[in-house]
Amino acid sequence: MWKPFCALGLLAGLVRAFDLDGYVANMTLEEKVGQVLVPDFRNWQNATASGATGFTVMNDEVAGIIKKFKFGGVILFAENVVETEQTTRLMADFQAASPNIPLILCIDQEGGIVRRLATGTNFPGNMGLGATRSTSMAQGVGKVIGEELGVLGININLAPVSDVNYNPANPVIGVRSFGSDQHLVADMAVAYKNGVQEAGVASCAKHFPGHGDTNTDSHTGLPLINHTVAQHQKDLYPFRQLIANNIDMIMTAHIQIPAFSNDTAPNIIDGTPTILPATLSRKILTSLLREQLGFKGVTITDALDMAAIQEFFGWQNATWMCLAAGADIALMPPRATSMSTVSNLENAFNTVLEAVNDGRINITELDQKVKRILNLKMTYKIWQPDTQVTPISLDKQIKKALNTVGNKEHRRFEAKVADAAVTLLRNNHQTLPFKVDKRSTVAAFTPFSYQLDAVNVSMSSMRSTKYVKLIGTYFYQQNFTSAMKTLVDQATHVIIGSYIVVQDAAVNGGVLDPSLNDASHWDSVTPFKIMEYARAQSKPTVIMSLRNPYDASSYLDAGNQSADALVVLYDYLGYKSGIMQGPMIPAGLRYIFGELKQANGKLPVDVYKLGTNNTQILFPFGYSAQ
Structure with missing residues (x-):
């Protein structure tokens, strides 16, 4: 049973040894598939509404969808987190809708130009941090962001961006990167993630194996990086360092990299064989990331609604293809924005079930994915099976959140970092x-x-x-x-x-x-x-x-x-x-x-x-x- 905000060190009682292998073995296939899917509920249209609007208050419809599919988590956007008290209540309600295994609640709170919390401390962003050359500031920024997320009930920060931005024409990374030098990027990214983890929130590096030299935005097209394996070592360096320093999660990039994988699949536009982007490539997600680089944490895709995936390979197909390639979590499978579109999610869910049943997704590998996800949840005390906890009341948690998010101390530190940048x-x-x-x-x-x-x-x-x-x-x-x-x-x-x-x-x-x-x-x-x-x-x-x-x-x-x-x-x-x-x-x-x-x-x-x-x-x- 979920106990709210236990990631904040509110344990009461001893943690007993838990048989994770046995637990996963007793899960149904449907429960396992649910864990590897993390949708968004960015907007929602009630039955009486004329259109979808930002989803800020839990309703029976969305709660019912979460309970039905037993999702592993939900990704949050600015539309969901408009005010501190509202956000704290919504996070608690999301968890209440998943009583058996608590949800991953993740967000892109990078700092700078990509941030979601309306009331949070924003900071200058990664390139501004890179300009300071201060790893202590980077760690401090990560810690403040982690503290603000954690007190709201958000348990994973989809940051830091760990791409080396050495293409001035890059349309999507730019100031989201710490800079053009792989050593600076690695040092700052490790420090930032250390701060996030210190605050009791999991950290996710992105976008593997490196999005820094693209001139196409994967939100609107399919980027290709035609480097040699040797040239790609610059992009891989920060990820190697993050893996060596125990990064929790790595997000995949929707980019074609022939040097690592020239495997193809027919695109859905005209059937032309098209090089699989990293997100759908087993050579990149399994052979490179798992076997060569030794990453043992959780892999999560970038959003599957982006054009690089949806327009070339199909949203629904990509949901099973990324899992077969080696991703642990399919982020933002075909979404539901009303009860009339729940079939989108259901079809994606069933597509993954079918892929497991017919062997396209190996059942043993599915079990490994679920174990990694559940282990992450236990590590950050999101889920504490067989452990008694004394939960803090929601009212007290709201009060704590109001005293933490965007407070004067955080704003003073923000100004100090900004001055240094x-x-x-x-x-x-x-x-x-x-x-x-x-x-x-x-x-x-x-x-x-x-x-x-x-x-x-x-x-x-x-x-x-x-x-x-x-x-x-x-x-x-x-x-x-x-x-x-x-x-x-x-x-x-x-x-x-x-x-x-x-x-x-x-x-x-x-x-x-x-x-x-x-x-x-x-x-x-x-x-x-x-x-x-x-x-x-x-x-x-x-x-x-x-x-x-x-x-x-x-x-x-x-x-x-x-x-x-x-x-x-x-x-x-x-x-x-x-x-x-x-x-x-x-x-x-x-x-x-x-x-x-x-x-x-x-x-x-x-x-x-x-x-x-x-x-x-x-x-x-x-x-x-x-």
Whole structure:
């Protein structure tokens, strides 16, 4: 029977020896299949509703589905975790729906631009952490994130991203990576996962065997990395180190890697033989990961609803194919968003049953998968069979959660890490810090309105800028306008936010905006023209790089038109709904206005010169102009 929140050290009584082999041997086939499936209930449509909305409160329908299929767990999204008390109640209700074997409750709380908790502490994200070069900070970040998840009842963090991002055109990893050096990535990833585990939450490294050199997003296509085995060792290095340091779980990547496996299967588009991505490849998940690298923990797929899987191999087929390849958990099999679509889940469940019965999935291997999953649950005290525990009341747990998630201590540490991440790439003519007083007017131009709001809130709270006049606008999908020109004319100082990036739907609210893919469009042209005009007016001007630092070359490799000052912040999140969603814009402003005396961050990647096809380095790994 589930006892709530026992992962938080609330044991009472001695743990007796438990016969896991015997327990699994007595499970029904249906119970075993349930354990290897982890669906999402991101949205749900009640019988009387006109459409699906975020699932935030348990209902009898979803509880009944969990009880019927005896799932191993549920993955959570932002739609599920909108408030601290609400999240704590929902997690308890999820577990109440699985009375025999408690659920894995997992989430992508990476930090930075990929985070789900609306009230949690966000931190700068991995590339910002990489810029600090501090493994102690990385461990501290992992611990805080783990503490906040654990107190809510979430027991697995699908982090850290352990990909080595050495392709500037990578559309899906970018600032989610610690950097372009495999040793830095490994050191930071191990430290981060140590912190998560220290907080009593399991940690999952991703995306095996390495997603760092792709130029296709597996959410929208099927990436191929055509490296040699020797070249792939750079990608494998962090995973080797994580395995040596007892990582709990590893998530698979939906990418084709012919050097490791050129096995094919007919795609569902036209039947053409197509190289199996790692998620569906036995050579990669079993021969490489298990046998060669010696990983003994739990493997989980990336979401099976992504285009790399669904459009090429079929959502339902992939559910059994990934398990046959060696994955322990099929994440996000065909989903149900209402009672009328429960058949999607049922069909996927039955497909796995049939694959076991006809031998496509080996029954002995299925038992091994279930043992690994249950062992993980016991290790983190998610499930404690034959152990008496004294559960804390839900009301007390809610109170504890309210005192933990996003508390002042965590926010102070977040600000400390953010300050350490700020990276200065240029400061000509002592442009920074801005010298302002109550007669000054600062014009701020940001890609999106919430970033402008972050500038406003931050400047209002800083001593040096409390009485400085702020004007500005956001320039999303706008050309350089006469109104922008007027704002520059009125200003004594100018701040410009840059957001030049290959658009990725996975981390941008699920929306794929083609305009962000056009290098000649607003995202690059407009901020450059603002900078150009401000320079012509001799206005002290600084560029804030708000996401991938590769955009620095657009402003610093432009000859006489290059920017005088540029700081890299690795994070574009701003101020929304009364919450400062990311710490980096405030940290950048503290440096710009002199309240942060030094920018000690160092580039965690190489930044290349324009027009060289990433062959000539403008600013090398480790660079800082401080």
